[in-house]
Amino acid sequence: xxxxxxxxxxxxxxxxxxxxxxxxxxxxxxxxxxxxxxxxxxxxxxxxxxxxxxxxxxxxxxxxxxxxxxxxxxxxxxxxxxxxxxxxxxxxxxxxxxxxxxxxxxxxx
Numbered sequence: 001x002x003x004x005x006x007x008x009x010x011x012x013x014x015x016x017x018x019x020x021x022x023x024x025x026x027x028x029x030x031x032x033x034x035x036x037x038x039x040x041x042x043x044x045x046x047x048x049x050x051x052x053x054x055x056x057x058x059x060x061x062x063x064x065x066x067x068x069x070x071x072x073x074x075x076x077x078x079x080x081x082x083x084x085x086x087x088x089x090x091x092x093x094x095x096x097x098x099x100x101x102x103x104x105x106x107x108x109x
Contacts (some may be wrong), residue, residue, distance in 0.1 A: 001024065009017045 005017055005021050005024065
């Protein structure tokens with residue numbers, strides 16, 4: 001619309017067209033200022049949300065590692081308990097027969 005008004009300006013209607021252009025700009029400029037103010041407000045909120053999001057992602061990564069370690073520890077504890085039950089189920093005769101052999105191996109080292 002502004003370009004149309006500027007294109008219609010002639011030496012004979014310059015004063016009238018300049019008044020029309022001035023009226024149009026008076027409507028446009030406050031709107032631009034309001035939009036600029038609103039964008040600054042939203043930009044601040046956007047930056048704050050990005051910062052919080054980055055902190056949450058770091059916390060999530062740390063908790064994933066912690067959960068992974070807990071799962072590995074739980075798995076090792078299950079394996080240990082299973083091995084303990086296996087050793088407990090070995091008949092005493094076999095354990096007694098094996099112990100002297102184990103003692104000899106330790107002496108050889």
